[in-house]
Amino acid sequence: MKTNIRLLTIPFSLLALGQLCTSEFVPVYIWGTQSTTDPVPALHKLSQSSFRDDIRLHLTNNPTILLFVEQSLSPEDFGQRDRLGNSPFNYLSKAKKTSKVNYLPYVQNPIKSIKHWSDDIYETSIEDLTDEFEIPDSKVIVIALNDAKENEQRFDLLKRHDSFIASVYERVLQKNENVVAFYTAHRASWTGSGEIQSRKSRSLFAVEEKETSFYFNDSNIVFYASNININNNNISTINFSTSKSEKNIILDGLSSAINFRLQFVSANGYWYLQHVTLGTESYNVSLYAPYKFSYACGNQMFGNGSNTVVFENFQVQPKYISSLNLKDGKFDDPYHCVGFTTIPIWSGLFVTFILMIIMTIGLAMMMDIKTMDRFDDAKGKTITINVSE
Secondary structure (H helix, E strand, C coil): CHHHHHHHHHHHHHHHHHHHHCCCEEEEEEEECCCCCCCCCCCCCECHHHHHHHCCHHHCCCCEEEEEEEEECCHHHHHCCCCCCCCCCHHHHHHHHHCEEEEEEEEECHHHHHHCCCCCEEEEECCCCCCCCCCCCCCEEEEEECCCCCCCCHHHHHHHHHHHHHHHHHHHHHHCCCEEEEEEEEECCCCCCCCCCCCCCCCCCCCCCCCCCEEEECCCEEEEECEEEECCEECCCCEEEEEECCCEEEEEEECCCCEEEEEEEEECCEEEEEEEEECCEEEEEEEEEECCCEEEEEEEEEEECCEEEEEEEEEEEECCCCCHHHHCCCCCCEEECCCCCCHHHHHHHHHHHHHHHHHHHHHHHHHCCCCCCCCCCCCCCCCCCCCCC
């Protein structure tokens, strides 16, 4: 019995260790011949699925992909300098002047995400490449930079690889006019204590959803509300429909009580909910969120006067830019309606300000106290008082 337990424990431990290793975040340096207008990612760390969506704009024109893979690389490597202040990445630094460059400091499993785009992959290493090496016609060319020499300083290793990357990129550029290059690694070369480890567990009993919840998903929008209250009346059924123009998405909700319409627009990396129509009345609102973010609020109310509609646990996201979550009918990360400076924070700041005023007045009053020296004579005899008196 003990032997069976050991045999089962070993592969389980190896599986857990493999999952832990694949979760490392490494930097990705991207440059190429085609300029893009892709937005800067809002998050400091990108997951594998988010990075796969972000590089889509780089690969829309079906370019030749060059993937240079170090064994280890970290953002700290790009900040190294020698005694003269020179960087080991001389070519990559100058690439900003001639190419569109994107730098992402923390990306999860970027190599798998890049290989996902094509099945025509050619893999080789720096040791197999010579001056007579013929560039293959594959869509993805993966070059492993695995030629570390004994007693070689890391600065010299990175500098040598930078020169090699420059020569290979120029050779590929002579054969193909449309090239996108990626420089990344398998794992991080620097490790810190800032990684937060967490444990997730599933509850024993699943929470049952209310039967009155409203969920709508089509090619234009994802909408959810646990309950909809129109003029203080709970609504049981609503029929949804959408229409889309170049920059506008309209969600129509039709019920027996009242009809409402939500009109969305997009501009400068954000989408906005600008107009809400309830029956025959129209209202201007100001709800917004960045691309690839949904908008969420506990109780969202629209209207004024005779017509009001309240959405409980309101969440919505128009599909201006597609993502893996939206393809599966799920929301992206929420952009909540409650801002950073909530009522408790303002209350704390107000009380602190009042206490600072009181302390300032008290210190000023104490500093204004003066000793009574009107009847003192410096040349006279000192007055002494005995204890017995």
